[in-house]
Amino acid sequence: MIPASFDYARPDSVETALAALAAGGEDAKVLAGGQSLVPLLRLRLAYPSVLVDLGGVSELRGVRDDGDALVIGAMTTHYEVMTNALVREHAGLLAEATGTVADPAVRHRGTFGGSLAHGDPAGDLPAVALAYGAQMVIAGSGGRRTVEAADFFVDYLQTAVGPDEVLVEVRVPKLGAGWGHHYEKFHRTAQAWALVGVAALVRRSNGSIAEARVGLTNMGTTPLRASAAEAALAGVDASAAAVASAADHAADGTSPSSDLHAQSDYREHLARVLTRRAVASAAGL
Amino acid sequence: MTETLESSKLVGQPLKRKEDARLVTGETNWTDNIQLPGMLYMAILRSPMAHAKIDRIDTSRAAQMPGVVAVYTGADLAGLGIPCVWPVTDDMVGPTFPVLAADEVRFAGDAVAAVVADSRYRASDALEGIEVDYSPLPAVIDMTAALADGADLVHSDKGTNKCYYWEFTGGDYAAAKAKAEAEGGRVFHRQYIQQRLIPNAMEPRAVVCAPMAATGEITLWSSTQIPHVVRVLLALVTGIPEQKIRVIAPDVGGGFGSKLDLYREEVIAAVVAGKLGRPVKWTESRSEGYQATIHGRDQIQDIEVACTADGTLLGLKVDLVANMGAYLQIITPGIPLLGAFMYNSIYKFEALHFGCTGVFTTTTPTDAYRGAGRPEATYAIERLMDDLAAELGVDPLELRAKNWIKHEEFPFTTIAGLEYDSGNYEAATAKATELLDYSGLRAEQARRRESGDPVQLGIGVSTFTEMCGLAPSRILSALKYVAGGWESSTVRVLPTGKVEVVTGTSPHGQGHVTAWSQIAADALGVPFEDIEVIYGDTKMSPHGMDTYGSRSLVVGGIAVLHAAERVVEKARRIAAHQLECDPADLDFEGGVFKVRGTPGAEKAIQAVAFEAFTAHDLPEGVEPTLTADSTLDPNQFSYPHGTHLCAVEVDTETGAVVIRKYVAVDDIGNVVNPMIVEGQVHGGIAQGIAQALYEEAVYDADGNLVTGTMVDYLVPSAADLPHFTTDRTVTPATTNELGVKGVGEAGTIASTPAVVNAVVDALRHLGVHDMRMPCSPQTVWRTIQTAAGASSNSNGAQS
Numbered sequence A: 001m002i003p004a005s006f007d008y009a010r011p012d013s014v015e016t017a018l019a020a021l022a023a024g025g026e027d028a029k030v031l032a033g034g035q036s037l038v039p040l041l042r043l044r045l046a047y048p049s050v051l052v053d054l055g056g057v058s059e060l061r062g063v064r065d066d067g068d069a070l071v072i073g074a075m076t077t078h079y080e081v082m083t084n085a086l087v088r089e090h091a092g093l094l095a096e097a098t099g100t101v102a103d104p105a106v107r108h109r110g111t112f113g114g115s116l117a118h119g120d121p122a123g124d125l126p127a128v129a130l131a132y133g134a135q136m137v138i139a140g141s142g143g144r145r146t147v148e149a150a151d152f153f154v155d156y157l158q159t160a161v162g163p164d165e166v167l168v169e170v171r172v173p174k175l176g177a178g179w180g181h182h183y184e185k186f187h188r189t190a191q192a193w194a195l196v197g198v199a200a201l202v203r204r205s206n207g208s209i210a211e212a213r214v215g216l217t218n219m220g221t222t223p224l225r226a227s228a229a230e231a232a233l234a235g236v237d238a239s240a241a242a243v244a245s246a247a248d249h250a251a252d253g254t255s256p257s258s259d260l261h262a263q264s265d266y267r268e269h270l271a272r273v274l275t276r277r278a279v280a281s282a283a284g285l
Numbered sequence B: 001m002t003e004t005l006e007s008s009k010l011v012g013q014p015l016k017r018k019e020d021a022r023l024v025t026g027e028t029n030w031t032d033n034i035q036l037p038g039m040l041y042m043a044i045l046r047s048p049m050a051h052a053k054i055d056r057i058d059t060s061r062a063a064q065m066p067g068v069v070a071v072y073t074g075a076d077l078a079g080l081g082i083p084c085v086w087p088v089t090d091d092m093v094g095p096t097f098p099v100l101a102a103d104e105v106r107f108a109g110d111a112v113a114a115v116v117a118d119s120r121y122r123a124s125d126a127l128e129g130i131e132v133d134y135s136p137l138p139a140v141i142d143m144t145a146a147l148a149d150g151a152d153l154v155h156s157d158k159g160t161n162k163c164y165y166w167e168f169t170g171g172d173y174a175a176a177k178a179k180a181e182a183e184g185g186r187v188f189h190r191q192y193i194q195q196r197l198i199p200n201a202m203e204p205r206a207v208v209c210a211p212m213a214a215t216g217e218i219t220l221w222s223s224t225q226i227p228h229v230v231r232v233l234l235a236l237v238t239g240i241p242e243q244k245i246r247v248i249a250p251d252v253g254g255g256f257g258s259k260l261d262l263y264r265e266e267v268i269a270a271v272v273a274g275k276l277g278r279p280v281k282w283t284e285s286r287s288e289g290y291q292a293t294i295h296g297r298d299q300i301q302d303i304e305v306a307c308t309a310d311g312t313l314l315g316l317k318v319d320l321v322a323n324m325g326a327y328l329q330i331i332t333p334g335i336p337l338l339g340a341f342m343y344n345s346i347y348k349f350e351a352l353h354f355g356c357t358g359v360f361t362t363t364t365p366t367d368a369y370r371g372a373g374r375p376e377a378t379y380a381i382e383r384l385m386d387d388l389a390a391e392l393g394v395d396p397l398e399l400r401a402k403n404w405i406k407h408e409e410f411p412f413t414t415i416a417g418l419e420y421d422s423g424n425y426e427a428a429t430a431k432a433t434e435l436l437d438y439s440g441l442r443a444e445q446a447r448r449r450e451s452g453d454p455v456q457l458g459i460g461v462s463t464f465t466e467m468c469g470l471a472p473s474r475i476l477s478a479l480k481y482v483a484g485g486w487e488s489s490t491v492r493v494l495p496t497g498k499v500e501v502v503t504g505t506s507p508h509g510q511g512h513v514t515a516w517s518q519i520a521a522d523a524l525g526v527p528f529e530d531i532e533v534i535y536g537d538t539k540m541s542p543h544g545m546d547t548y549g550s551r552s553l554v555v556g557g558i559a560v561l562h563a564a565e566r567v568v569e570k571a572r573r574i575a576a577h578q579l580e581c582d583p584a585d586l587d588f589e590g591g592v593f594k595v596r597g598t599p600g601a602e603k604a605i606q607a608v609a610f611e612a613f614t615a616h617d618l619p620e621g622v623e624p625t626l627t628a629d630s631t632l633d634p635n636q637f638s639y640p641h642g643t644h645l646c647a648v649e650v651d652t653e654t655g656a657v658v659i660r661k662y663v664a665v666d667d668i669g670n671v672v673n674p675m676i677v678e679g680q681v682h683g684g685i686a687q688g689i690a691q692a693l694y695e696e697a698v699y700d701a702d703g704n705l706v707t708g709t710m711v712d713y714l715v716p717s718a719a720d721l722p723h724f725t726t727d728r729t730v731t732p733a734t735t736n737e738l739g740v741k742g743v744g745e746a747g748t749i750a751s752t753p754a755v756v757n758a759v760v761d762a763l764r765h766l767g768v769h770d771m772r773m774p775c776s777p778q779t780v781w782r783t784i785q786t787a788a789g790a791s792s793n794s795n796g797a798q799s
């Protein structure tokens, strides 16, 4: 199918973008890389009155070092994120997970900010942002506010970003030495979304696991932290057996959906297996 | 023939494809690229429901919308329908298939109205302005339920969902079964499911129709495999005189059988363009095509063999239930029957019983999909052979070797009555097992089983054959198919010595331009570059039966050869006349006629062509121009075969399957262009693997197509596929001069059972005996869980 007609605005600053959104009213929509939005338009599942294309807002693009955190502009493409030297050095999990998103064509257009603002629990990056405890900077008519990742993902395809707001940048804390990471993505074809994904950050000290942060992709209507498994991992021996028994709790408290490719019980099973693998790998086991 | 002459031949060389520069750069002519002055755009309103009465259609609002020129409903186009040209039995139920549904919709995506507007966008917008009131009727999705007494009906006026029952026998199956039972042998039964598939040609369908009011002519461009057949059917359906219809298949981006049809949109575009007196274009979107273009496979296969205690096969019984969908497209009912003669495959049986029940459901019609009947047959028999070997405790290759036709037994008439002219299953299998390192992998498999490795290894076998070169017309007649299976060619040497080869085949990715140039260049002794191949336009290539069923080379390519040979014979008479010798005294080498024993007395074929053009000095009875035709009706099918072996690793924790190694040894006889063959084999294997592991079109109980986009219908890409180790053995066909057999479908036919056999083989020791396709991770994982549950239960019961 092909989209219904819409107006198009291409602002060159965050301010003018906000103005365009305000002028467009309720049905105005931000266009970033278009990799999620354009398919919805083509299937006529969305009828925006105006698309406010952020492609011309250069201040939204790029990665900078801000001391204890990296600041990644919302319009930075997946390709730029995964190849950026700062990201690779300080946020290896993000670089790794971004490299699993779709295919090169999508990665050259799709953006980090778009992936988060879209709020699709099957996307790979929300769970990563959650595991890092990233902070989202959102601009609106009243100025800028910062939202913790834990509060950002509200529901299925719903985030803290209001319809008249723009996600501007994301602060990803530098974790420092001693942390290992791994993103374990389980999908049916190379281009497909994750049935389940597990983002693991693990800090080892003296032969044991001092701290583990585990983000889950596609285990509910929002990305989740596997809190029970994280708790079970804290302080245990960095051994395969200890990791395995902690990982058995990975699906505790989740209620994943059922669809054509995975029923909920299979997703829960995958979450346990993949958490074991992701944590073991992140712990260097 | 000397060494040098042999190697100077172009047939057999991996020449780069002439068509690729054009196709790869896109500087070419897809139907959707065609823009004509005053062109209008058509969009089709499709039913959101699987089955419903149409109570009311109101198009008045749509008709007022910006840019809209006309809106048509079923009432406006009453009487126009899609014919089925393969009434497989005398009592087959063949419902009328209107181009627009008038009273009742019978599948999700059924066409309800057509909007014509001045842009594609406005045509799409106007679809939303059409109001339709539907009263839902029960969806009929499950084939078995559809056949039960009292089932809800797809076509209530027919009183049944059964389309036909078709039967075919060879020998006496009951006797073979009795013999097996009497001798302490076995009767071994399996049920396999062929899931429904969506063909997914790279280029979606598209149609452009340009009318010429003054003459009543129409030109119809269509992304079709069968321009010639479309022309005939369009004439029959619309009443437009055939000589006024020109059908052009410009570059066509794949078909796989899905463009082997007359489609509603072609008929509607032709009629509507005529009514409006302006060109009309329709282009399918991908998700629209998922509902409006035919689906493939979708059969329940019950297969039973009777064999002796040592595994010698005696009898074969096959019962199919085949899903027709809601209506019959042009050859829908015949597709499963194309497999009837192939279930016995390469094996010797004393008896065969084949029965097939066609059934209507409220789903998109099915029709030919790459292999059409033969992949289904190969899947069932090859899955069964692996299962039977496991049951008997013998190696699956050994069981096959015991039962296959030995190379010294050719020609061999099978229990299905086909005469296989040639083959060497021993040679292909020996090569494949060596390339795979069969024994090495079996040893590794044993080690992994022993150690309880979470990743298990399995090896799957598929030794296959297929009937290609559709088709001897007398056999098509016996099968009640209403057309022939011949192919035609004209070869013209132009006055300047350049050559035009006209072919009735209609390539859509197969590289006929290159292969036909190789054949003609060898036969005529002219440079490859001097040859132009003309195809896919009923005005320029008036006779043809088009491209499907791995027929093009075996039928159309041989027609090219025959026409070229006739040109040479005509040229020989002219050359002999001018060189003042007997035609028999001329040698023809490298494009030059030479008087035997008289060095220097010679004439090149290009020079002869000029003489034939001026016609100043032709021998008695020889007409001007250097041109000749051939229309070839093949006498026999051809029988490519091969051995495909697949090794997979199955992660028993997640159910994920990874193909570790894939070996394909194909015997397609002589090869015209090995690079094209390689491409066909690679694509074919990929498509077969897709059925084994990835693809399935799923309807829910209400008849909604759940896999409505490529997000849910998973077509694997290069990134998902392993390296293919391909090789060949060469056992030339004895039924045509080139010794060729056809390769378009081989990979698809062979690979599906090889992969599924490998998955099952990896897990047999865990109690897994079968796996439903596609072997998705969830399906594999659940099958393992179920088997584990079953074995712990039975252990519990024993202890």
Ligand SMILES: Cc1cc2nc3c(=O)[nH]c(=O)nc-3n(C[C@H](O)[C@H](O)[C@H](O)COP(=O)(O)OP(=O)(O)OC[C@H]3O[C@@H](n4cnc5c(N)ncnc54)[C@H](O)[C@@H]3O)c2cc1C
Pocket (backbone or CB within 6 Å): A029, A030, A031, A032, A033, A034, A035, A036, A037, A038, A054, A074, A075, A100, A101, A102, A103, A106, A109, A110, A111, A112, A113, A114, A115, A117, A118, A120, A122, A123, A124, A125, A161, A165, A166, A167, A168, A191, A192, A193, A194
């Ligand atoms: C074939 C295919 C496969 C894919 N596979 C994966 C995968 O495996 N994993 C994965 O994670 N993703 C996948 N994606 C999605 C991809 O990562 C997209 O890039 C991402 O979901 C959206 O980013 P975008 O920049 O394209 O956003 P858009 O599509 O432009 O926008 C998406 C939504 O977010 C809103 N939005 C975007 N940016 C902002 C902003 N700065 N402020 C406010 N609102 C904003 C838009 O209004 C819209 O509602 C796939 C996409 C495709 C087409």
